Amino acid sequence: MATKQHIIVIGAGVLGLSCAFQLSKFGYAVTIIARDLPVDLSVAYASPWAGAHFRPIPITTPAESIEHGFVTQTSSRFAALAANNPSAGIAFVRGVEYFDAPSAKYTDLDPAMGFCTSSEFRALRPDELPGGGSGNIKWGCEYEAWVLNSPVYLAWLERHLQLEGVVIVRRTLSAIEEAVFVARAELGKPDLEPLAVVKASGMGFADPECFPSRGQFLLVSNPCKETISHHWADGTSTVIIPRPLSGGTLIGGSKEEGNWSQEPCAKTTAAILKRVSELCPEMLTPPVNNPEGPPALHLLKTNVGRRPMRRGGLRV
Ligand SMILES: Cc1cc2nc3c(=O)[nH]c(=O)nc-3n(C[C@H](O)[C@H](O)[C@H](O)COP(=O)(O)OP(=O)(O)OC[C@H]3O[C@@H](n4cnc5c(N)ncnc54)[C@H](O)[C@@H]3O)c2cc1C
Incomplete structure (x- = not known):
């Protein structure tokens, strides 16, 4: 041999x-x-802290073009794994995305930009947006997204x-x-x-272009069937990501470049709970031990992790 x-x-x-x-x-x-x-x-x-949901992004740089090729391959590999290995913790769900101030790179649905070529992609009609298109949210779309229960x-x-x-x-x-x-x-x-x-050392070592972006996410017991992302006009985002295999739902979150703190921030936690309650009130449920109690999000854990980032995109 x-x-x-x-x-x-x-x-x-x-x-x-x-x-x-x-x-x-x-x-x-x-x-x-x-x-x-x-x-x-x-x-x-x-990795254990990741949502981890897929979001398509418009291709605007050569590095993003390479990443788009990886995304396409990853999608078909995850589809095969999800179909044949349910215990791997991978699922495909509806992904919904809302924008308060969408830039042309999102609303210009040129297939060459990659964004709208995701499986099941569709721009939402104004009457399908929260607030019917007359509120803060001006544009939205849906697509098929994978979600991972990353520790599993x-x-x-x-x-x-x-x-x-x-x-x-x-x-x-x-x-x-x-x-x-x-x-x-x-x-x-x-x-x-x-x-x-x-x-594949993430933030790792021997690469001066790498830097961390702090992320604070909350694990709640409230279920959600789809992954929802709301991009605010100030550049922040609210995300809701179900974890397959009854792993609860991750809600977030912060993206803080240059913040090395490991400690959960109470103000961030309160802001996430408020934003998600307003974006998705149908997620709120009474406490398990008090069915008459007020519907709310039920916090299981506050997670803080550092996303590995790299100036110039990934290096292969
Ligand atoms: C809160 C949060 C939410 C996120 N949500 C999402 C999401 O929804 N979707 C998404 O796509 N991404 C998400 N991410 C980003 C995602 O987690 C990362 O992009 C991904 O996990 C990076 O994986 P990795 O294998 O490159 O790095 P890591 O998971 O960091 O693994 C790096 C590995 O390299 C090893 N290593 C490092 N240095 C050394 C060394 N000197 N010697 C030996 N080994 C070393 C580490 O020990 C580890 O084993 C999120 C991240 C955070 C923190």
């Missing part, structure tokens, strides 16, 4: 594990090296990778080259020459 070619993946977030899963399916021997693994919760490990998806990937013989090593690396030395030592193969090293 021919020896498999070896690939090392740095990082065990949604990108690293998904990439390792696909490489293993393609027939490569894969070793994953990461500081954080799916059991961990750290502000610097973004990460654990599912980790389990399947282990079953396929992928070695997962917990280690904090200081350089990409170090990964090769770690793999050689862990596998007992001093002559190992990997075909490639994939760096």
